[in-house]
Amino acid sequence: MSSLGELTEAVREFARAREWERFHTPKNLAMALAGEVGELLAELQWLTPEQASAVMSDPEIGPRVRAEIGDVTIYLVRLADVLGIDLVTAAADKLEEAGRRYTVEAARGSAGKIAG
């Protein structure tokens, strides 16, 4: 699978084939997304900043982080699909808005906040 569109269709079909659409309401999917982000945080929370920066080299934790990122992506894609939102366009619009709010001159070095 190479594109977000193909992934969206695969997740949609996965749910359809198992008759899970009725569980995939916006609120339920938002909760599932939060649950998976929680699992991702749990993999990183006790690591020092140095350990976290090198986490993908760790033979045990690296695959688990990748798995949780995968789970988060699945539910984000599914939620966007159910709501009829194009993820890339929604993100690009927010990035453009952030660019106007945090100009390069004003923002250099002072924070890391893109969205919000």
Add this chain to the structure above:
Amino acid sequence: MSSLGELTEAVREFARAREWERFHTPKNLAMALAGEVGELLAELQWLTPEQASAVMSDPEIGPRVRAEIGDVTIYLVRLADVLGIDLVTAAADKLEEAGRRYTVEAARGSAGKIAG
């Protein structure tokens, strides 16, 4: 902007131009992701299931939900970039694994769980 790859580069350049890379550590970005998912939940939490299903038609809440989905996507893309993870491949791998765990025959109707 039309693809996840283009978005990834745009977010990377956004951070680079403002010298924000040092803030964009894996732990910080995971926290930011959780923060934006929290803002998304806050838009949906008091809605009835029916109101939530129609939320994108609401002239006030619809745009806010789309904005939060955009923010979540920005941070997920940035975190994956910093960790060197391909989002679509990571998700596709988890979906395939879930397909083996929740076969269509066994899973019909009983739950909504894809990832986990």
Add this chain to the structure above:
Amino acid sequence: MSSLGELTEAVREFARAREWERFHTPKNLAMALAGEVGELLAELQWLTPEQASAVMSDPEIGPRVRAEIGDVTIYLVRLADVLGIDLVTAAADKLEEAGRRYTVEAARGSAGKIAG
């Protein structure tokens, strides 16, 4: 154990005895709190509103929900202790502020938002 104060001391001693204080930084504990809230959401996310309202009667899910509430409380108490915040006073102050913002007359029936 009967009081929040006793729980706070028990969690503090638990960490001290295992020499875990260096892991219990504010950011790490906030991430741990988010992780446990995620686990709590995972127990409820696929339930219908009716099933969720009766969840504590379910012999399997009820105990798991109680366990996750316990975990969330442990980390909230630990984080507040490390930051030097009194949980009850901080909450009471916010409740009072919310009472001024959402007067009984204006707020009847229109939302469920206390904090925010």
Add this chain to the structure above:
Amino acid sequence: MSSLGELTEAVREFARAREWERFHTPKNLAMALAGEVGELLAELQWLTPEQASAVMSDPEIGPRVRAEIGDVTIYLVRLADVLGIDLVTAAADKLEEAGRRYTVEAARGSAGKIAG
């Protein structure tokens, strides 16, 4: 207000007086809890570990962190009340269980994980 019990009753009455009980379902309250934890994370996410450790001394961020801790507590207390769970007992039971799993001898220095 000095005790968790008094806070629980105050939050209960706050909701009752505004006829908000119908919004305060377990799923909605769990989402609200996740939303407030997200706001707490947002206050800490870009701080260095050193800045985060001293955050309560910061005249701007300190009060905001205390406010978010207050909000998290309000919704945790309300959710526990609606579910009929005693927070301190649930936490104490998990702490005891963790004590058996992570004995002092085995656990010294190796992690920070109490709950989970």
